[in-house]
Amino acid sequence: MMHDLSPLGITRPGQIFANLSAPQLVEAALARGEGVLSSTGALVARTGKRTGRSPGDKFVVQRPGAESAERVAWGKVNQPLAPEVFERLHARVAAYLQGRDLFVLNAAAGADARYGLPIRVVTEFAWHALFAQQLFRRLDAAAQDSHQPAWTVLAAPRFLADPALDGTKSETAVVLDIERKLVLICGGTEYAGEIKKAIFTVLNYVLPQQGVFPMHCSANIGADGSSALFFGLSGTGKTTLSADPARRLIGDDEHGWSDHGIFNFEGGCYAKCVNLSQASEPQIWNAIRFGAVAENVMIDATSRVADFGNISLTENTRVAYPVEFIDNAELSGQGAHPRTILFLTADAFGVLPPIARLTREQALYHFLSGYTAKLAGTEVGLKEPEATFSTCFGAPFLPLAPEVYAQMLGEKMDKHGVRVFLVNTGWSGGPAGVGQRIKLAYTRAMVSAALGGQLDGVPTYTDPLFGLHVPTRVEGVPDAVLRPRETWPDTRIYDEKARDLARRFAENFRKFANAPAAVQAAGPRV
Structure with a gap:
């Protein structure tokens, strides 16, 4: 049967609702009390006590002798889980789902058919099925009939794991079994982003073997057909800056870069x-x-x-x-090889320049660093900005060693002559709480100038500490904004904060001792 769930251990499900339309899923969610409608018609749902991802509860099944046992970079991000422990947890989840109504969605990840991954999502929530339908690539009727999933996501948010029985750290678990091509999500996390990011993690494992560079970035296309990539962690502006009325949006979060160009992994935005x-x-x-x-x-x-x-x-x-x-979306989800890459960071210390041109070595240094900053007050006990380094701007989703992805980026840059900029969407004139967030209008003007080639060959000054090459003038941006030290009332305090951030960069980069010497030397001059 097309929707036989017995391979998942679910032999006696309740009613199966397969591939419902968006209106049907909205109706089901409302009828089941899973959410309410906003004044504009959006379905509003709550995710319970887990309002974000649970990276500490993410595991990968470690099967001795399997190919994945050698390829996965085991550690804090990819925590190993023994096969017998996973089988026990899976059996308990399957037992929990017996007799329950379930929602099944067939979809795909990857707009380029040469590399697209057919997937299936099975969940106990109608709104999770709607979320997955809007985020992944939707299939037409003919594709639905012939769909054979390469990977399956089984989501049971209301099943609470028992660490004593299930070998988990808490009641929550997100587990990838690479050999069985199965993702299991359970344990009180109703946060739908876990479904999306689980498949992203899968693609980060699968695609490098096909010569495709998987990227945590947004992408768009200019009127001249030139593509651009926006790398950055949450809150740095990937979605905002890529949704540019003057350019066509390819996607806001996850893309692949093959020998044929770039392509969106998804069919929606988050x-x-x-x-x-x-x-x-x-x-x-x-x-x-x-x-x-x-x-x-x-x-x-x-x-x-x-x-x-x-x-x-x-x-x-x-x-x-x-x-x-999005009105000006590129519905093919594909674009040419990019001419420009922007690394976005929200520097809450207020010391990085708002834009800087990076050398090849600096680009790889900042790609491996993946810097942004958490704001004071966003977490309990956080009284000052805190530097956050997420390798390749997506460490929680990288099953392979970071150097694998950095090498692919370097090769793509060399082959296609890509220019790279570091863009600070954070603060100026002082740290967060003292200075001001750099105006979005200024950031948009700088990004437009970078994408349009107006910054190619313009005069720059070199930041003496960070070694960054900063334009001395950008149309639409006050000259003073381009020199962050001069925006601080007390330059001595700026120097202190800048040295502190530079030391944090250097300390973080120690884990990349095997990186080429030129890349290691491209960081701040501590």
């Missing part, structure tokens, strides 16, 4: 909503309509109008919507 406004981000604002799924967004009980400034549940409020909800 945007942060905190402090969202129609004036600053009109494309995202207008995409929050019927068919979209909003997570943990607060709405008025009567009017159902969203309050995007209310973060009483979490700062990580998000919305998922199909890419075609």
Whole structure:
């Protein structure tokens, strides 16, 4: 049978709802009390106490003698789980799902058919099925009939794991079994992003074997057909800056770079909503309509109008919507080899320049570093900005050694002559809480100049500590903004903070002692 779940151990399910349309899934979610509608028609759901990913509860099954046992970079990110422990946990999840109504979605990951991964999502929530339908590549009727999933995601959010019985660290577990091509998600995490990121992790394992560089980045295309990539961690502006009315959006988060060009892994976008406004981000604002799924967004009980400034549940409020909800989306999900790469960082220390041109070695240094900063107050006990380094701008999703991905980036840059910029979307004039966030209008002007080639060959100055090559002038940006030290009331305090951040870079990079000497030397001059 097309939707026989017995291979998953589910032999007596309740009713199976397979490949429902978005309206049907919305109706089911409302009928089952899984969410409510906002005033614009978006489905608003809550994710329980887990309002973000649970990286400490992510495991990979380690099967002795299997190919994956040699290829996976085991450690804090890819925590090993013994096969017998996984089988026991899987059996308990399957038993929990017996007799329950389940939602099944057939979809694909990868817009380029040469590398697309057919997937299946099985979940106990209608809204999770809707989320997956909007985020992954949707199939037409003919493709549905012939669909054979290469990987399956089995999500049982309300099954609570027992560490004493299941060998987990908590009641939550996200487990990849590479040999069985199965992802198991359970344990009280109703955060739908786990489904999306699990498949991203799978692609980060599978695609390098096919010569495709998997990337945690957004991408768009200019009127001249030139593509651009935006790497960055959550909150640095990937979605905001790539959703440019003057360019066609390929995708906002995950892409592959093959010998044929770049392609989106997904069919939708997953945007942060905190402090969202129609004036600053009109494309995202207008995409929050019927068919979209909003997570943990607060709405008025009567009017159902969203309050995007209310973060009483979490700062990580998000919305998922199909890419075609963006007016100027590139629906093919594909583009030519990129001419420009931008590394985005939100420097809460307020010391990095707002834009800088990187050499090849600097690009690899900052790619391996993957720097941004957490803000004071966003976590319990966090009183000052905290540097965050996430290798390749996506460490939690990398099953292979970071050097594998860095080498692929270097090879692509060399082959296609790509220019790379570091863009600070964070603070100026002081750290967060003292200085000011760099105006989005300034950042957009700098990004536009970088993409349009206006910064090629312009005069630059070299930051004496970070070694970055900073333009002395960008149209639409005050000259003072380009020299962060001069924006601080007390330059001595700036120097102290800058040296502190530089030391953090150097300390973090010690783990890449095997990187080429030229790359190691491309970091801050501590």
